[in-house]
Amino acid sequence: MKSTLLKLFFFFLFTSQIQAQELLPFVENYSKSDFQGDNQVWNVAQGKDNAMYFANNHYLLRYDGVMWEKYTLPNKTIIRSILIEDDKIYSGSYKEFGYWYRKDGKMHYVSITKNLRLFAEKDNEEIWKIFRFNGSLYFQSFNDVFIYNGKTIQKIKFSSLISYCFPVDKNLYVASVKDGIFKMNGKKIANPKGWGILKNTVVHAIEKYKDETYIFTQKKGVFVVQNNGLKPWDNPLNETLKSTTINVARFIKGNKLVIGTGNKGVFILDLKSNLFKNIDRNNVLMNNSILSIGFDKEDDLWLGLDNGIAHIEVNSPISIFYDNTGILGSVYSVANTKDGYLIASNHGIFEFGTGKFKMMPNTQGQGWNITKIGDKFIIGHNDGTFSYDNGSLTKISTVSGGWNLSKSTINNTYFQSTYSGILVYDDLSDLSKYKTIKGLTKPIKYVAQNKKNEIWAADNYRGLYHVLLDDNYNTKKVENVTQQSKIKNDFGIKIFEFRKEILFLINNSWYTYNSISNKLEKNELFNANFKNVSDVVAIDEDHFMVLQNGILYHIYASGNKFVWNIIQEKYYKGKLINENLRIFKNQNHYLLNLDDGFISLQLKYINKQHKTLRVEAFSEGTLVTDNSKIKFNKELKVNVISGIYGASKPNLFYKLNKSKDFVPISDGVILLNNLSSGYHSVVIYKHDGASYEKVADFDFKVAQPWYFSLWMILLYLIGIAGILFFYYKWNKLRYTQKLKLQAEELKHQREILEMELKTENELNIQEYEKHILELELQTKSSEVAGKSLSIAKQSEMIDNIQNILNTEKDFSKLKSEIKKAIKINEVNKHEWEIFETNLNQIHNEFIINLTKKFPNLTPKDIKLCVYLKMNLSSKEIAPMMNISFRGVELHRYRLRKKLDLTQDENLSKFLLSL
Template structure:
């Protein structure tokens, strides 16, 4: 019971206390952190260069839509007023007035009053207003008016304190604080008849609108000039303005009156509808004190506040509902009613009527969708489905989560997608009657039909289903078409109906159903025209909206051609509810839901983007003209200035050099770093969603690095030359030292080598002598062996012969036995061969050397040489070679010839040296 009581009290509080914020123009606020200046903005004007200029206490502010600039006067005084004439920006300050001009990307000041004694020392003169009248410029302070004809300055001093001067038609009015408002004729002034009501009253503006003059006073409201005098403006708003403290008033070209107040913000009165809107701190303004009003060429409003600047798009086709309180919550759907709006939010369902919101009973919680059917509003809610008509709400069913409600394109049946499947309503006169599509118990997000007894249902998570049923809505077949079509990434399928054709957006690609193959096929028309689209919302048969790369585009279809109109991201940035964008069309407007409210946009709206953009580039805070050169490794800032601040501001992209990718221009600023040396081109494009149109180019070049400049290269050459020279000298010195060291080392090595050679020679000589001795020993051994063999044989033979002589008496037989003994005692041929082999092995080295030196020698010659080397005599050699003594001598003679020996040379000694 306590819980019910608390809920009832909460509902009563919501229903009775929530105050609605009406649809208001879009407002951009700029505070001191944006423009880095002072608080008060005393004057706002747009220059010939389309930049906005502001008198901001100690600063002249300039804003071109991309960059804020601030400038101070030479004497650092407060700037109270500015006026634009051509390329000059006139400004008035404390005992000073002059003009500014722009050159090389910066503002420069020229004083008109310099060295002129125009101001009294005792007066604290400040120029509060500048205006042109009768061909001259007027600089007005609270005490004087200075008239400047371009050459001379005339000073007019008033006998009383004045507030402001006003030019109306060809008349000049001077408003004093205490004595009323006067009409000025030359140097004479007169108080118009019937204007006494303005005495002791501050007049802040006198404006003429539709042949009627309006006078705006600070605390007495607005007066109109009639024949009999002044009369209070006959409008209910006037009473509100009296207590709001009027600071400034101006009329616009589209039949609106703008009144800036001291404590209630700004009032925008529309003469066409006889209604007004109040923009103040309760909704979107930063503060309620309006000090100045200005307009741009789009007829949008600029407010100079007591603390900051506000840009109000009063001429924009877009209006926005702001819910700064947060009580309303995130808006999921909104519909226009006869008396206001019906809004479905995550907090419940609210009715807007007579400037107030009321939460509908029993609707607390998540509401999803509102659809109008025959003057009834069907509301899909987390707790079921409701019907709203003529201020009363009734519940149709308790089926949870009515996400969307779509009408069949072939009959009057409506299909509702819910948490648990699809519901069909085929009797519009009684919506409580419903048919449930069975065998599809899934959370279905979108439903569509363009063929009898067949619907298409997209799962909230993944999958697209084709459902076939009979006339009684009994399910016959349920097919997962994305699986049959082998589409792997089928998450978040969206269904879009376009001219009786159903299209499916799956993973950024468009598909249609081929009933012959029973599969999805890519749609060529939509895939060519709508790439990178993440969401699409239908408005009517010829209009729809797409979300492409985070930007909304309003599309108008004409045949197979599409007209794209950008809706700038500033209206909804960070406020779109992903996958839950909904549009409600009413007359020539449509409403789009946001996180904190909704947008109203004209259906006929065409955003004709401005294509005349200007480029200003800065490097090290210096203006860089086109085709200029910048320093290496420095930052280049390119400001792409459209001169447009409102709804028709172009959507810009750029390319650097031959880069294929289009890069968004963020807030009109392109920042380039780490550029390579050489020529570069930046091409700026306007993008309407379908096409990229080149609107501006900027060519520049980057200088070579300082370390590659001419003088640095020359320095490098000098350094290299010096290094090479010193390297040459150093190498030469090292070389000479090396030569000396080498000479010393060589000398030392030579000495060592000589000592080593001497020792080696001695060693070799010893080895040689040892070798000779060994050879001689071997030779002697051979000789001894040979002689021993010979002696042994001879001894044996003699002994045999002796024995024969002793035993035999017969001479003949003795002779025969002696011969036989001699034959027996002859050296065996085999034994002789063995002897020769041994002899050859002993003298092998000698034989090899001799054969190499004298290849013409025969084996018999070599054998003789061996015997001679053994120092054998010819007599000893004869039997060994089986030749006569004479034969040995003859062989020796021939050998000398072969060895080319002279007669003086000894053959045996020669052979010993071989």
């Protein structure tokens, strides 16, 4: 009970608040951030070059469908009006009028009034309108009109303030704010009879349609001219227009009237049905104040707004249902009813009629699919399945998630794919009765049948199933044919019925089932014609739609040939609901669901893409002509201009230097960077989805890098010559220095040689002196030895004397002899000191080494060592040390201990080894 009350609350809330948007022409809005200009757009016209031109306050704007350009007058004044004739764009400004022409990719201005005194100093003249009448150009301000015949200018001054002049056939009407409408004949002006109602009224347009003249006033509505005066326009829209402030009005192709207002946007009236569409800020327009109206060669509408520009495709076969409120949500399915539309969205089921829509009770939540069976509409919903008939909604099934409903091609049975399997409706008189296919209780997205007792089912996630049934739809067998066919990537399979044949779209490839091999096989016809297709939706037996690389194509099948018809991406960019494209056919139209509404498109519409293109290339802001040259390492911007702004705009691709891949041209611009030097070619193709057709090309050359230019090569040559010259000079200098170094080296070598000779001489002298010293040393050694022998002999003599003493008896004689002998052989003390000194000099090195190794040796020990090194015997040593033989032996024994010698070691050999 609580849930039901809550649902009813939401139902009444939605129906009271929602105001539906009706089907409207597609509108492209351009804000100031797009064209980088000012606010008001006073005039709109299309040039002979197919570019659109706008009088935008201080700027003349130019838009060719690819690039916006803006230009200012030399005096920086506001541009109020433009008129285009041939290659000239005439403009009117404050005390100034002239024309623009295009050259080298830029607009250039020529003043007609320069140096002419046409305007009085006190006049505050602005040229608000330019028109041609009777072969002359008229430049009109609020006070005067200037007639220019190409050579001279005639000025006509009005007696009172006027709004605009209106040429109609051979008549020229002047609208005075105070005094009404005047008809101008030369310089004479007069009020037409019966037009007094227009006094104190601002007239903004006088237009002729089917031999009738219509006058559009600012606040009094529309009047029609009759023989005896004026009568109010007999149309229900007229009362609405009286409160809207009419700013501009035009009759256009297709029996339509366009009226731009100051506060309610634009009204587009179908004069046959008297039905109108109001496009304003409440639906899709940026601004409600319309200042100007223009047309392109496709007869589509351009609006100059108080803040921005709008392009409205009034003659496009495509209409859009906008939901700017977001209350409707994403539309998953839509169908035509007698009174309007039935819409299934993620918010619920909505009914549209008489300009409003309401949510059907108890349908909040996800709606999936709407299928028409007879006079009834079957609606698949998250909560089950509903039947809609003449405004009445009945729930026929509680099985949740009715994704799709498909009709068998062999009888009138319908199969519904749901979250939990497949339902069968085989009694159309009572749709509340249905059967369930057993053995396949999983989410099924698509179902199809073209043979009795078998159906095909595609899992919502992955897998394709072949289900065999008996006559009562009882399951006999379920086969996973993608597993049997060893297809690994079988996610998101689409089932497509084409002329009673069932095809399967699996991972962008087309398959059919071979009943003999019980496996899937690739379909040659569809794989050859529809490569890289990610989605497919059937319309009828001969029409279907494919999604290829993000672009929708309407396909018409004629035999085994397919006619492709592109649907421009701008109509649905970012608005397609992936994996849930659905189409509802209604006579010669079909409806396609979008994120924020839906599209209505004519079924027989053929997009005849124009082949004529213009290529403008720019580098560093300068126009680059065909077969010309650009600087190295500079960006080249190639603008591919079709001059088409509406539904027939071509789908373009390009190839650079005969590359294999076709590259899509985004927004009409090809940006080329990092190009190598040399010749390059850009070939542009029109693509209809089935084939590529060459429509234009552009050739250019990239110059050598600056470091390979003629001047740089000359500089290189000069540099190389300079380097060679300096190299020569340097080599010469180095050779001179080398000679100098060689001379210095020779001198140095000579000095070294002299020094070596000198050193050698000195060495020789030293060797000689050493030799002398050695001789002296030998001499001294001999002297030492001699002294030693002499001493030994003296000692021996003394011993003899001693013996004599011991043997001689005569004392006196003995005494005398002994004294005599002692005196004769007495050793001189001085000679002994010389002996010891010479001995030390000879054995100086030996003494030093001995002292270092054995520092505890006494001088006597050292002296004994020297005598022993001289290989003297103890007997010879005793007298030299003035001790007895026994004393020498005892000293030797003590010395051995000090030298740490063992008994086996020879003392003399040890000393000789030191």
